[in-house]
Amino acid sequence: MIEFRDVTKQYPDGTVAVDGLDLTVEDGKITVFVGPSGCGKTTSLRMINRMIDPTGGSILLDGKDIRESDPPLLRRGIGYVIQHAGLFPHRTVLDNVATVPLLTGAGKRAARARAAELLELVGLPQEVARRYPPQLSGGQQQRVGVARALAADPPVLLMDEPFSAVDPVVRDDLQQQLLRLQSELDKTIVFVTHDIDEAIKIGDRVAVFRVGGRLAQYDTPSALLAKPADDFVSSFVGRDRGYRALGFLTATGVPVAPVATVPAGGEVARAREALVDGWAVVVDEERRPLGWVSAETLSQMDGSVDAEQLVSGGSLFEVDSTAGTAGSLRNALDAALSSPAAVGIAVDGRGAVVGGVTAQTVLAALADARRSGEVPG
Numbered sequence: 001m002i003e004f005r006d007v008t009k010q011y012p013d014g015t016v017a018v019d020g021l022d023l024t025v026e027d028g029k030i031t032v033f034v035g036p037s038g039c040g041k042t043t044s045l046r047m048i049n050r051m052i053d054p055t056g057g058s059i060l061l062d063g064k065d066i067r068e069s070d071p072p073l074l075r076r077g078i079g080y081v082i083q084h085a086g087l088f089p090h091r092t093v094l095d096n097v098a099t100v101p102l103l104t105g106a107g108k109r110a111a112r113a114r115a116a117e118l119l120e121l122v123g124l125p126q127e128v129a130r131r132y133p134p135q136l137s138g139g140q141q142q143r144v145g146v147a148r149a150l151a152a153d154p155p156v157l158l159m160d161e162p163f164s165a166v167d168p169v170v171r172d173d174l175q176q177q178l179l180r181l182q183s184e185l186d187k188t189i190v191f192v193t194h195d196i197d198e199a200i201k202i203g204d205r206v207a208v209f210r211v212g213g214r215l216a217q218y219d220t221p222s223a224l225l226a227k228p229a230d231d232f233v234s235s236f237v238g239r240d241r242g243y244r245a246l247g248f249l250t251a252t253g254v255p256v257a258p259v260a261t262v263p264a265g266g267e268v269a270r271a272r273e274a275l276v277d278g279w280a281v282v283v284d285e286e287r288r289p290l291g292w293v294s295a296e297t298l299s300q301m302d303g304s305v306d307a308e309q310l311v312s313g314g315s316l317f318e319v320d321s322t323a324g325t326a327g328s329l330r331n332a333l334d335a336a337l338s339s340p341a342a343v344g345i346a347v348d349g350r351g352a353v354v355g356g357v358t359a360q361t362v363l364a365a366l367a368d369a370r371r372s373g374e375v376p377g
């Protein structure tokens with residue numbers, strides 16, 4: 001547990017970067033510091049490993065004031081990941097990671113074995129280990145940075161905008177990977193970002209800072225979206241916060257209705273009979289959706305349903321609650337809104353069609369969730 005107690009940092013030029021911060025970072029959780037540029041996120045983070053010392057108040061790590069700890073020793077228990085990974089360009093990827101176990105007294109062979117293990121853990125293919133950092137993509141470099149930070153097996157991990165320099169698709173991938181790693185490792189992670197979407201996606205708890213280094217709100221992502229403390233937080237979490245809040249409710253409670261399906265390669269005449277409200281989903285042998293057909297598209301096919309001529313299908317959402325993979329209400333609503341037939345396709349864990357929902361059904365499920373108190377109104 002990391003406790004900030006009335007922590008203030010005033011730089012020598014008079015700038016107050018952090019002002020009276022009181023906050024407790026829980027063990028085994030991801031705590032995100034988010035806020036506009038210059039609000040003191042990085043300063044707050046760096047005070048945890050004593051790269052910066054506060055000018056007022058105190059920070060406790062597991063009940064002990066960190067001022068009583070020798071900084072190098074303190075940092076052994078605190079991994080640190082930054083934007084652009086901060087790797088040594090002239091050492092191989094393997095050696096970049098192996099540096100840490102070497103520093104903590106492991107032999108060369110053991111250090112390299114540990115490094116190889118960590119690279120695998122963060123999802124890097126083996127051949128990457130022999131390359132040098134400039135020969136890696138930005139996303140791969142970030143993974144190496146995470147592997148290196150984990151090398152000493154520190155209970156605490158500080159991450160300062162680690163994924164900001166990569167494109168949105170890679171970023172999404174890195175975020176998923178972090179969540180997967182965390183579900184295995186249970187580290188205490190403090191993560192700085194200026195991106196509220198990222199904060200909401202990965203944070204167990206999110207601390208929103210305002211400029212001047214003051215904490216505006218510290219809450220779970222869903223509470224932040226449902227009950228922003230003031231106008232600043234409300235505008236920071238954004239206009240579509242109601243829509244984003246749907247991402248926290250699983251679609252398991254949404255009644256899925258049967259949806260018309262026709263096999264690819266089946267007879268057009270039969271497919272025409274199967275249409276419901278003018279549409280049917282074309283599926284492969286495993287009942288996985290390939291796209292939609294309407295009376296009009298069928299009229300352009302001769303004889304059999306041609307998988308090359310379908311109306312493309314919109315997003316899908318999962319309802320396989322037994323596998324614990326149910327999508328969210330947001331996924332379900334998006335599926336309905338993006339479907340050419342206005343019916344969102346629900347699939348099971350294997351991707352087979354199990355039915356469909358309309359936007360009205362999703363909204364009715366949301367209204368039910370509100371009535372039962374599952375979500376604040």
Ligand SMILES: Nc1ncnc2c1ncn2[C@@H]1O[C@H](COP(=O)(O)OP(=O)(O)OP(=O)(O)O)[C@@H](O)[C@H]1O
Nearest residue numbers: 011013015017036037038039040041042043044194
């Ligand atoms: N060494 C320093 N000397 C003086 N002022 C500083 C110093 N470092 C940071 N600051 C100021 O302290 C404030 C907080 O900076 P900090 O880097 O903690 O913010 P941040 O929220 O992480 O910002 P960003 O998202 O832009 O990185 C800013 O006004 C910044 O200009």
